[in-house]
Amino acid sequence: MAAAALSGALPLTLTPAHAQSDLHGVTAGAFSVLAGQDPSALIGLALVVGLIVFATTTAIVHLRYRRQSLRREAEAFGEISRLESQIEEARALLMAEPQIVVVWRDPSADPEIIGNTPAFTGVAAPLRILAFGAWLTPGSAREIEAAVERLRARGTPLAATLATQDGRFVEADGRPVGAAVVLRLRDITGVRLEQAQLQEAYRALDGESSALRTLLDALPAPVWVGDEDGRLRWSNAAYAHAVEARDGRDAAVRDLFLLDRQSREQAKKAHGDALPFKSRLPVVVAGSRRVLDVLEVPTGGGAAGIALDATEAESVRAELAHVVGAHRRTLDQLATAVAIFGADRRLVFHNAAYAGLFELDPAFLDDRPDDGAVLDRLRAARRLPEQADFRVWREDLHAAYRAIEPREHWWHLPGGRTLRVVTAPNPEGGVTYLFDEVTERLALESRYISLTRIQSETLDALAEAVAVFGSDGRLGLFNSAFRRLWHLDAAMLDARPHVDNVAQACRRLTTDAAVWGRLSAAVTGIEARVPTEFRMERNDGAIIDGSTQPLPDGGTLVTLRDVTDTAQVERALVERNDALVAADHLKSTFVSHVSYELRSPLTTIIGFAQLLDDTGVGPLNPKQRAYVNHITESSAALLAIINDILDLATIDAGAMTLDLAEVDVRAAMEAAAEGVRDRLAEGDIRLSIELQNAAGSFRADAKRVRQILYNLLSNAVGFAPDGSAVTLSAERHEDKVVFRVRDHGPGIPPEIGTRVFDRFESHTAGSRHRGVGLGLSIVRSLVALHGGTVSIGPAQGGGTLVTCTFPLETGASRDAAE
Numbered sequence: 120m121a122a123a124a125l126s127g128a129l130p131l132t133l134t135p136a137h138a139q140s141d142l143h144g145v146t147a148g149a150f151s152v153l154a155g156q157d158p159s160a161l162i163g164l165a166l167v168v169g170l171i172v173f174a175t176t177t178a179i180v181h182l183r184y185r186r187q188s189l190r191r192e193a194e195a196f197g198e199i200s201r202l203e204s205q206i207e208e209a210r211a212l213l214m215a216e217p218q219i220v221v222v223w224r225d226p227s228a229d230p231e232i233i234g235n236t237p238a239f240t241g242v243a244a245p246l247r248i249l250a251f252g253a254w255l256t257p258g259s260a261r262e263i264e265a266a267v268e269r270l271r272a273r274g275t276p277l278a279a280t281l282a283t284q285d286g287r288f289v290e291a292d293g294r295p296v297g298a299a300v301v302l303r304l305r306d307i308t309g310v311r312l313e314q315a316q317l318q319e320a321y322r323a324l325d326g327e328s329s330a331l332r333t334l335l336d337a338l339p340a341p342v343w344v345g346d347e348d349g350r351l352r353w354s355n356a357a358y359a360h361a362v363e364a365r366d367g368r369d370a371a372v373r374d375l376f377l378l379d380r381q382s383r384e385q386a387k388k389a390h391g392d393a394l395p396f397k398s399r400l401p402v403v404v405a406g407s408r409r410v411l412d413v414l415e416v417p418t419g420g421g422a423a424g425i426a427l428d429a430t431e432a433e434s435v436r437a438e439l440a441h442v443v444g445a446h447r448r449t450l451d452q453l454a455t456a457v458a459i460f461g462a463d464r465r466l467v468f469h470n471a472a473y474a475g476l477f478e479l480d481p482a483f484l485d486d487r488p489d490d491g492a493v494l495d496r497l498r499a500a501r502r503l504p505e506q507a508d509f510r511v512w513r514e515d516l517h518a519a520y521r522a523i524e525p526r527e528h529w530w531h532l533p534g535g536r537t538l539r540v541v542t543a544p545n546p547e548g549g550v551t552y553l554f555d556e557v558t559e560r561l562a563l564e565s566r567y568i569s570l571t572r573i574q575s576e577t578l579d580a581l582a583e584a585v586a587v588f589g590s591d592g593r594l595g596l597f598n599s600a601f602r603r604l605w606h607l608d609a610a611m612l613d614a615r616p617h618v619d620n621v622a623q624a625c626r627r628l629t630t631d632a633a634v635w636g637r638l639s640a641a642v643t644g645i646e647a648r649v650p651t652e653f654r655m656e657r658n659d660g661a662i663i664d665g666s667t668q669p670l671p672d673g674g675t676l677v678t679l680r681d682v683t684d685t686a687q688v689e690r691a692l693v694e695r696n697d698a699l700v701a702a703d704h705l706k707s708t709f710v711s712h713v714s715y716e717l718r719s720p721l722t723t724i725i726g727f728a729q730l731l732d733d734t735g736v737g738p739l740n741p742k743q744r745a746y747v748n749h750i751t752e753s754s755a756a757l758l759a760i761i762n763d764i765l766d767l768a769t770i771d772a773g774a775m776t777l778d779l780a781e782v783d784v785r786a787a788m789e790a791a792a793e794g795v796r797d798r799l800a801e802g803d804i805r806l807s808i809e810l811q812n813a814a815g816s817f818r819a820d821a822k823r824v825r826q827i828l829y830n831l832l833s834n835a836v837g838f839a840p841d842g843s844a845v846t847l848s849a850e851r852h853e854d855k856v857v858f859r860v861r862d863h864g865p866g867i868p869p870e871i872g873t874r875v876f877d878r879f880e881s882h883t884a885g886s887r888h889r890g891v892g893l894g895l896s897i898v899r900s901l902v903a904l905h906g907g908t909v910s911i912g913p914a915q916g917g918g919t920l921v922t923c924t925f926p927l928e929t930g931a932s933r934d935a936a937e
Contacts, residue, residue: 218305219248223271224298234304248304255289256282263291271300280307282319336367340428341377341404341411346421349387350374361404361426377402377426378413386424390417399429455555462548464490464520476538476554477502490517490550504530516542519550537561583680590673592618592643604663604679618642628657641667642675662686725754777820777904784849784856785810787821791828792847795836802841806832809848817856817927823901824925830898831860831921838864838919855907856925863918867911875911898923 219234232245247253249267251260259281266277276294281304283289293302332353335342341358345351351374354367361377364370376383378400386396395416402411410433415424447468450457456473460466465487474484477497488496494513497503506512519526519542530538541553574596578585584601588594593615602609605625616624622635629635634655641651648669655663661683668676728750731739739747788808799806828847835845839862846861867875875895895911902909907925914920 218303221248221302221304223300226271251281254283256284258282266291267293267302270295270302274300277302280318288319338425341426342424343377344418344421344423349383349421351376352421361402363405377404382413386413386415386422390415390422393417396424399433402426404428455553458493458552458554459545460490460549460552462520462545464517464549466490466493467549473554476556501533504532519544520548583678585679586621586677587670588618588642588675588677592639594618594621595674601679604681628659629655630658631655638665638667638677642677648675660687721754725751728754775904777823779818779820781816782819782821782824783816784814784851787824788828788847788849788858790825791832794825794829795832798833798836799845802836802839804836804839804841805844807844807846809846811848811850815851817851817925819905819925823904827898827901827923828858828860830895831858831923834895835860835862835864835919835921838862840864854927856927858923858925860921861914861918863914866913866917867919 219232219236222231222233224231229246230249232248236245236248251263255263259279262279263277263281266275266279269275270277270293274295277291278293279291281289281291288307289304290307291302291304293300295301332355336355338355339357341355341361343351343354343358351371354370356366358377359366359370362370362375364373364375378386382398382400385398389396395414397412397414399410399412402409402413404411409428410430411426412429413424413426415422447470450468451470453470454472456476457468457470458466458473459468466484466489467487469484473479474481478500479493479496483496491513494503494516498509504512516528522542522544525541525543528540528542530540532538535558536556537558539555539557543551543553545551575598578596578598579600581598581600584604585596585598586594586601587596594612594617595615597612601607602612605628607621607624611624612621618639622639626632626635634653637651637653641648650666650668652664652666655665657663661681663679664682665677665679668678670676728747731747732744732751785808788810792806792808795806798804832845832847839845843863845863846859848859848861850857850859899909902923902925905925907923909921909923911919911921
């Protein structure tokens with residue numbers, strides 16, 4: 120308790136200056152107070168004093184450590200500020216020089232790039248600086264990429280001079296720095312720039328020199344380079360082989376020369392005058408004698424030469440000279456006139472036939488005149504074709520000097536001579552002229568062609584099929600009747616096939632193989648060549664009579680005649696007569712059946728329908744009356760069709776006769792118009808009847824004339840648009856009356872204009888109804904019975920115009936008058 124009271128009475132904070140004095144005072148006071156107490160109090164006091172001493176010591180140590188920490192922290196902040204200042208200064212120094220620094224600290228992270236990359240490389244994105252191919256030349260890009268890869272992988276330092284795409288040079292320096300890898304790129308200026316440019320030029324020249332050396336070393340021709348003292352400095356593999364050295368170095372060490380001393384002296388003399396040395400020399404190459412074309416040119420520090428093997432060229436030249444001499448001797452013996460002009464257009468060679476053909480002076484030809492002079496001499500002697508413009512003709516002839524292929528000309532000379540002239544360009548330049556006099560040959564060919572043409576025309580004019588086979592069994596001549604008779608291909612016949620091939624092609628039309636066997640035997644037989652005759656029948660019913668006639672030249676003439684008509688004429692006449700009788704009977708039967716079986720019941724139906732429609736029989740409701748009207752209309756239409764069919768059958772049977780009388784033109788037109796009044800009203804169509812000068816009458820069948828006009832008006836009304844007009848006009852001439860019906864419909868298409876008068880031809884384009892196609896056919900038949908004509912075509916302004924012409928004197932009237 121006393122200790123607790125004492126500890127509570129002690130101050131909580133002690134300063135280091137008073138700590139020790141306070142401790143002594145407390146201790147003395149405590150011991151003086153408790154001196155007379157018991158030992159337990161003394162122990163408690165000792166513990167309190169110990170705790171106070173420990174706390175005081177700890178506080179002192181803590182204060183001292185804190186002062187030291189504050190001092191060190193202040194020193195550290197100062198060092199950090201100094202280092203940051205140094206870093207900023209270093210960065211400013213780096214940025215002051217045109218360079219880029221790339222730092223890789225973490226292999227998996229992007230590098231740190233320091234510097235103005237757009238100003239340095241023209242690349243906007245900083246990381247694009249590492250895309251070296253975007254701003255460096257291809258060679259420099261490959262070099263730096265490989266070096267950077269080695270630097271980052273193995274820490275191999277790099278130092279390189281790089282060329283940019285815009286012509287600048289950049290120095291690259293890279294090395295590992297601690298755990299990082301640093302690459303520095305900076306522009307090269309001043310002397311170092313000049314040195315880099317020189318190095319780049321040196322590399323380019325070294326590459327070119329290496330390529331040239333590789334190329335020269337691969338050449339089969341010896342190539343060498345000597346110094347100014349005449350010693351060998353470099354040579355290729357072909358040179359080493361020629362002088363029997365191991366390689367070019369061995370040839371230079373041993374100073375082996377390809378040319379002899381005299382040739383080298385001549386070359387040296389030419390080089391002294393700054394001229395190249397050219398010569399064709401005999402040289403020993405690898406132990407064998409060869410002929411070389413040597414070219415040695417002076418250089419700044421010596422000479423360079425090449426030797427091309429001309430041995431084969433010399434051999435060919437000698438052989439060519441020998442061949443040319445032989446050819447000239449041969450050409451001089453030819454009857455064909457030959458003249459050879461060189462590239463300079465001067466005469467190089469001519470044979471005796473040339474001089475004789477044009478009667479030229481040998482002395483003139485020996486002076487090697489040019490081509491133009493020869494032509495002028497020939498023109499003056501009138502031995503050239505007459506030309507309106509000689510200059511143009513000569514230029515066309517001289518085009519052979521610039522041509523590639525030979526050309527052929529025909530010269531028709533005064534006096535009737537004809538020359539065939541061939542101008543053949545020479546490979547080495549110049550032209551070779553070949554002259555053939557073909558006057559007699561052309562005359563013979565003309566006579567031969569004329570005879571052949573006459574023979575061919577004669578054969579083609581024959582109605583019989585004719586074929587001539589040669590002694591070898593091949594087809595020589597044939598006419599078109601032979602080809603048409605057997606349906607053969609003209610190209611196959613022009614190829615001169617063998618008789619067996621012709622028989623094989625013709626056998627498909629007949630089954631009589633024995634006849635073709637005898638024909639082949641007659642053509643190809645050698646013995647017992649006698650004329651033969653035969654008959655064959657084809658699959659299509661044609662009957663062919665044929666014969667063979669041996670010819671004096673070993674050929675065989677084969678003639679074939681189609682006798683089908685002759686053989687079958689009687690049968691055809693009998694069959695035709697039977698057919699006519701049967702047709703007449705059929706028509707009569709048809710007319711009687713239709714008249715009784717169709718017309719009579721239909722008339723009954725119409726009568727009962729009219730009776731039902733009569734109100735006196737009994738009333739009908741509206742629907743029943745409509746049905747009756749439909750029955751009446753349909754029956755009337757069917758009756759009209761039956762009447763038309765009966766009329767056509769009667770006409771075809773020749774049983775229709777015309778009731779000729781005077782027909783009033785106006786009355787006939789009005790009667791026909793009355794029949795279409797209802798249809799005109801339905802379509803709101805106007806009918807115009809025009810009689811220009813056709814008043815009066817003409818001789819015809821009035822009923823048939825009305826039927827003709829009615830059918831034409833019905834057809835016109837059917838195709839006329841609603842609200843349009845139809846015109847019926849008549850016009851009288853001296854010998855005929857012309858009726859015309861015009862509508863404003865869609866017109867007649869050209870493709871059906873010739874078929875509209877055929878039976879059962881019905882075209883509904885633009886029409887309101889569909890007929891059976893008998894109206895216009897009946898019109899044509901009835902008009903024909905009157906001896907007239909009918910035509911249809913487009914009308915002026917659109918629509919269709921039908922014209923019917925009736926003669927004033929009908930055919931029936933003429934027959935009666937006769």
